[in-house]
Amino acid sequence: MTIFRLGEQTPPPPRRITDTVVERLEHQYEVDPDLMQITPQQDMPVWDSRRIFNARWDHLDWMHAHFADEVLLAGEESETMEEHP
Amino acid sequence: MGDQELEFAERWRDNAYGCFSSGHKFCREVCPVMQVTRNENHTPTAFHASIVAMEKGLLNVEDVADDFVHCTQCGACELRCPNTLMTGDFYRHRTRTVDVVKAMRALMVETGNEQEAWKLWNERLALDHNEPVLGDTRVSQEHVADWAIGLDIPVGGQTLLFVDCEAAFFRTSYTRAFAQLLQKAGVEFGLMREQWCCGGPAAEMGYQDLALKHATHNVEDWRAVGATRIIAPDPHDFIAFTEDYPKYFGEAYDFEIVLGVELINDLVKGGRIELTQPVERTVTYHDPCRLNKRKGVHEAPRELIRAIPGITFKDVDRVTQWSYCSGGGGGLPVAKPEITKEISRRRVAKAAELEVDTLISACPWSERPLSEAGHEANLGVMDLFELVAVSAGIEP
Amino acid sequence: MSPVAFKSAVDDHVVEELRAIIGDDARVRPDQSSRAFRSRVPAPFPVHRWAEHYPDVVILPKTAIEVSEVVKLANRHKIPIVPRAGGTGLSDGAVPLRGGIMIDCKLMNQIHEIDLVDRTVTVGPGINMLKLNEELKQHGVIYPDDPASYPCSLVGGRIGTGGWSLLGARYGHTRDLVISMEVVLPTGEIVEIAEGGGRKLRKSSTGLTLKQLFTGHQGTLGITTQATLELVPRPEVEFAAFFAFDEYIKAWETTGILTKSGLATIAGVVLFDEKKIEYLRRDDEAYIPQPDTVNAVVAVAMYGRRCEVEPASKEIMRLGKSNTGKYLGDEISAGDWASRHDRYATPLHGRDLDGQAVLMSWHCEDAALNYSVLPQVREEWHAIVARYRERYGIFDDWGMFAYTSGAHKPWADYLVEIDVGIWEQKLNDEYWAAWVDCKREIAQVSLKYGGSITACHGATREGDADLVPEEMGSAWPVVKAIKRALDPNNVMNPGKQSLDEAYE
Numbered sequence: 001m002t003i004f005r006l007g008e009q010t011p012p013p014p015r016r017i018t019d020t021v022v023e024r025l026e027h028q029y030e031v032d033p034d035l036m037q038i039t040p041q042q043d044m045p046v047w048d049s050r051r052i053f054n055a056r057w058d059h060l061d062w063m064h065a066h067f068a069d070e071v072l073l074a075g076e077e078s079e080t081m082e083e084h085p
Numbered sequence: 086m087g088d089q090e091l092e093f094a095e096r097w098r099d100n101a102y103g104c105f106s107s108g109h110k111f112c113r114e115v116c117p118v119m120q121v122t123r124n125e126n127h128t129p130t131a132f133h134a135s136i137v138a139m140e141k142g143l144l145n146v147e148d149v150a151d152d153f154v155h156c157t158q159c160g161a162c163e164l165r166c167p168n169t170l171m172t173g174d175f176y177r178h179r180t181r182t183v184d185v186v187k188a189m190r191a192l193m194v195e196t197g198n199e200q201e202a203w204k205l206w207n208e209r210l211a212l213d214h215n216e217p218v219l220g221d222t223r224v225s226q227e228h229v230a231d232w233a234i235g236l237d238i239p240v241g242g243q244t245l246l247f248v249d250c251e252a253a254f255f256r257t258s259y260t261r262a263f264a265q266l267l268q269k270a271g272v273e274f275g276l277m278r279e280q281w282c283c284g285g286p287a288a289e290m291g292y293q294d295l296a297l298k299h300a301t302h303n304v305e306d307w308r309a310v311g312a313t314r315i316i317a318p319d320p321h322d323f324i325a326f327t328e329d330y331p332k333y334f335g336e337a338y339d340f341e342i343v344l345g346v347e348l349i350n351d352l353v354k355g356g357r358i359e360l361t362q363p364v365e366r367t368v369t370y371h372d373p374c375r376l377n378k379r380k381g382v383h384e385a386p387r388e389l390i391r392a393i394p395g396i397t398f399k400d401v402d403r404v405t406q407w408s409y410c411s412g413g414g415g416g417l418p419v420a421k422p423e424i425t426k427e428i429s430r431r432r433v434a435k436a437a438e439l440e441v442d443t444l445i446s447a448c449p450w451s452e453r454p455l456s457e458a459g460h461e462a463n464l465g466v467m468d469l470f471e472l473v474a475v476s477a478g479i480e481p
Numbered sequence: 482m483s484p485v486a487f488k489s490a491v492d493d494h495v496v497e498e499l500r501a502i503i504g505d506d507a508r509v510r511p512d513q514s515s516r517a518f519r520s521r522v523p524a525p526f527p528v529h530r531w532a533e534h535y536p537d538v539v540i541l542p543k544t545a546i547e548v549s550e551v552v553k554l555a556n557r558h559k560i561p562i563v564p565r566a567g568g569t570g571l572s573d574g575a576v577p578l579r580g581g582i583m584i585d586c587k588l589m590n591q592i593h594e595i596d597l598v599d600r601t602v603t604v605g606p607g608i609n610m611l612k613l614n615e616e617l618k619q620h621g622v623i624y625p626d627d628p629a630s631y632p633c634s635l636v637g638g639r640i641g642t643g644g645w646s647l648l649g650a651r652y653g654h655t656r657d658l659v660i661s662m663e664v665v666l667p668t669g670e671i672v673e674i675a676e677g678g679g680r681k682l683r684k685s686s687t688g689l690t691l692k693q694l695f696t697g698h699q700g701t702l703g704i705t706t707q708a709t710l711e712l713v714p715r716p717e718v719e720f721a722a723f724f725a726f727d728e729y730i731k732a733w734e735t736t737g738i739l740t741k742s743g744l745a746t747i748a749g750v751v752l753f754d755e756k757k758i759e760y761l762r763r764d765d766e767a768y769i770p771q772p773d774t775v776n777a778v779v780a781v782a783m784y785g786r787r788c789e790v791e792p793a794s795k796e797i798m799r800l801g802k803s804n805t806g807k808y809l810g811d812e813i814s815a816g817d818w819a820s821r822h823d824r825y826a827t828p829l830h831g832r833d834l835d836g837q838a839v840l841m842s843w844h845c846e847d848a849a850l851n852y853s854v855l856p857q858v859r860e861e862w863h864a865i866v867a868r869y870r871e872r873y874g875i876f877d878d879w880g881m882f883a884y885t886s887g888a889h890k891p892w893a894d895y896l897v898e899i900d901v902g903i904w905e906q907k908l909n910d911e912y913w914a915a916w917v918d919c920k921r922e923i924a925q926v927s928l929k930y931g932g933s934i935t936a937c938h939g940a941t942r943e944g945d946a947d948l949v950p951e952e953m954g955s956a957w958p959v960v961k962a963i964k965r966a967l968d969p970n971n972v973m974n975p976g977k978q979s980l981d982e983a984y985e
Binding site for chain 1: 099164169170171173174175176177178179181314326327331336338339341342343344347348350351380381385402403404405
């Protein structure tokens, strides 16, 4: 059960990923806020960020199921990410 | 073009450009209203375009007032928009169609372009402090807790149960079932001293001052009895308490808000409510928009249904249901009842295709139009709490 | 009400005539908002001249007879007609250039017949493919027309633009998937258009094959009011694999290896160039964490029966890696492929010269090109966009894709696109003219290399439209003769594709 508390809706400080990308919530990249001077960012509570992230993956799963009964995978690890674990 | 319109266009311009400059229209086929009217004026894309047009001096409020009535604020459009779904979290900049619709309706009220049906509705709200959900029969504080007669629920306490207007006066079986489930689990809770409407629907129809007045009353009532936790079984209230109220009251708003369906699911999973009575029904579940689309809540109700012994559950996934709706939200049934009726008819027809005998919802506002459509299609419509209460052996 | 004058011969009298034809005032809309909302599509739009693109009145017909009567009226009064389906095109087919009567066919979204014996589905032009396929799923069939606008574009627009499908290498593109149509001609007659006769026949040699003429005309030859479409067995499995390369040329070579493999279940191969990868690193969770050695990508997808796809997938893995390709992993292969079914750009991809994120509109310049010329075209296109970006600061190069484009024959033809961001809010007449010049230069490169200036979006706006006579070459007089014969008053979507020359 999730309990809504307003005080818990501000995301933690960012961790840098690349020159232009940061991460605040686990597995969820965000633009470096410095790049958003012309287009201001919104006050987006944690629940909303998570909602969008989860919906995206549900949507992609749905798209697979929409076009075929089953997704066949090569079953192999990434050969590019091995170099940069 | 008046100052209010220019100010409005200035306020919402950037977000509107996010939509206008894309023009994808991924919203169109998930929009419940658009599926019925097929009129591009009613697409969320058009709503955003109208702001850009206002900024350019091409349209004014009067030109678009009727267009903006065509929305249930279900949130499908803004979730399905690639600017939200694909990059909204990345940029912390998502499409905000629901906010735009509410703001435009507020501007309609301010500029004298309000809808007659909404005006009357909110005049009665202002008078009675609950929504006129019983039509010509007036609602009143005297009867706001009639649903609880015989349940011996105290007033006040640390944890309060907030009961929606529709649930307090119309769909009372829902409310009673919910309260009895809490009692069965031994959850201590009380009622408000004086429970006004949450104000959410008034805000949805553009009556912002009225919404704030009701919110302020409720928060004062909560504080007066020392409440720290509010249980909201109705998804519409949950939205008001987690989205509108924080905007009204800022950091001082320190209440814990608990969603009813998640609470009951926890109590069942934790063994505090035992579902022992088999329910021999073949059911499907209607994802209430304000749970599924607006809040991403879709697992708890499904877990609850699956926990009921004897039930046959023919589920339709949550993403398919982004384009489903009852038509019951955002004031649409007040202003355009014929569109609500058609949206509900189509939703019930989808359920009937699954050859079920019951459509389960988890939102009292959806259950009135769905029940009416269900009646015509010979399909039962039940609330999830009502069903869980049956399985828990609770006598109404 | 805000004042915007009528631009064509539409006046109150004409509106009254339209109301008499339709018999429902709610479906005859001369009001400001109805007109404003139907004047653009996702393509970059001269927002500073928005009102010039208003239609004068919008009609929401329900039947072919209503469409026919409105078109006849337009001929009587010499009023332009602009057909509009989803309004999701990436060129300007559904954008009025001279006002007139817009025929918006979204209410014609019925499924008229599902024939599981002769494998066809007959629909109205206002239906969306995703919605259609939700209905077809229970029957074990699919209508596999799958553009990037799959969840929002409508069948009528797909026919009008001669659309391209992501799965076209396996199942064909729109024109291959449409079996026959009911069309309202520019003079108002309602006709059945097929291969020959026979509404459900895929091939005939009785007479002229009219069907191809009525797909991809951008609304200049008539309005489709009903279409009979192909039903394909629903795929049992999908397989997608993405391979990374440290340089474009190896990725290009691998694209050739894969497409010439002879594997019949290949549905599409997509080549991402270095600029595209650079761009994806801005905000795409799949590409952000990739090492610097990932500079180009080849994606391949297969659909079909498990007994075909499973063994073929092993061969795909072998071929994909045969020229230094590195597999990107199951998660990206499946996830990124799924996102290709609705891959429209989002505006915050845009970056100004200082690297700030700004809301840019997406222009997708698409050409049809042969495999052999892709590397040269790529260099020249990027050079053009870089020059305009440097000079004006409101353009942004979002990289290039090359997609297999030959129906059932993936080896030689490519839909090649360069995605360009345009900061619309900054547009003025000078910048708009610069943009048109930029488009024209890009299209001229396509012609120089023996290509066609558009594979699927259409050549309907200045910049592209000017070059249509040059591309059509010796066939241009034939095109003009056909247009003049079918549309004697030039009412049907006038101003598009340089077809005004037919009346000079």
